[in-house]
Amino acid sequence: MIRIDNLGLVYYQFKGLAAEPGLRHGFFTRLGGVSQPPFASLNMGASVGDDAAAVAENRRRACAALGFADGQVVTPYQVHSTVLARVGQAQGGQVIEATDGLLTAERGVALFLRFADCVPVMLHDREHHAIALVHAGWRGTLDGIASLAVAAMQAHFGSQPAQLWAGIGPAIGPCCYQVSAGLAAEFAKRFGAGVVSRPASGSSHLDLPTANTIALGEAGVRHIEQADLCTACHVDEFFSHRKEAGRTGRLGALVGLVA
Secondary structure (H helix, E strand, O other): OEEEEEOOEEEEEOOOOOOOOOEEEEEEOOOOOOOOOOOOOOOOOOOOOOOHHHHHHHHHHHHHHOOOOHHHEEEEOOOOOOOEEEOOHHHOOOEEOOOOEEEEOOOOEEEEEEEOOOEEEEEEEOOOOEEEEEEEOHHHHHOOHHHHHHHHHHHHHOOOHHHOEEEEOOEOOOOOOEEOHHHHHHHHHHHOHHHEEOOOOOOEEEOHHHHHHHHHHHOOOOEEEEOOOEOOOOOOOOOOOOOOOOOOOOEEEEEEEOO
16 A cells, blocks of 8 residues: 655555546544544544544544545444445435445545444446445454445446455454454354464464455455555554554545546
8 A cells, every 4th residue: 555644644545546537545544633542643433432523623634635525525323234325415424324334426425434453445446436435344244245345336336346446454464353263263164264363372363354355356356455454563553443452543444536
């Protein structure tokens, strides 16, 4: 990914999308905001105990960095589901209840989700000028939200999976994501033994980014770019719910279509 430092506001862009005409995107770090510890400083989560005015200012800064106004941004209240919603200009400035993925083909609309270890999955259909942004935690990954997003792009926009571009954003890596033996077995059964590792400690570690990559491939997606950035390894730049014992902020991911 490409690291961008814009007057202290730090975010990453996929190499495969950075120069895409009509599209702007960014995976924001924890740097460049106004929140105080333990949410320092670019916390995008309004439900973690941070000051509401600080969160609003952080979101304004992120939107401004990519050239979007608040009224163009649509965001969901994320609940670790597989619910997806098609949105457009009519939903600008709104929060979509109990949803973990958004898709649109309307210009002037930006999709905004929050993360703190879970996997951001971004889809882009160049032919139909459509995008999707998905929140995939372990539950959503196991329940197939990535492949459901591909199917939704097909159903709503006529997208062909083989022509979609997909990106896997910064998320907790197998180096840091220890899980129960039972959950590891479920993932190994669904995605293959390669998504589970056992370091010298003997504990089970899960590779969520790879599991989502496998799901996308099974759905027919051929062009997939992985960030390969572990949020738990790099708490200097990212919030990590696991590494910071749940007392932390949320990272923002933003993607939108422009004329």
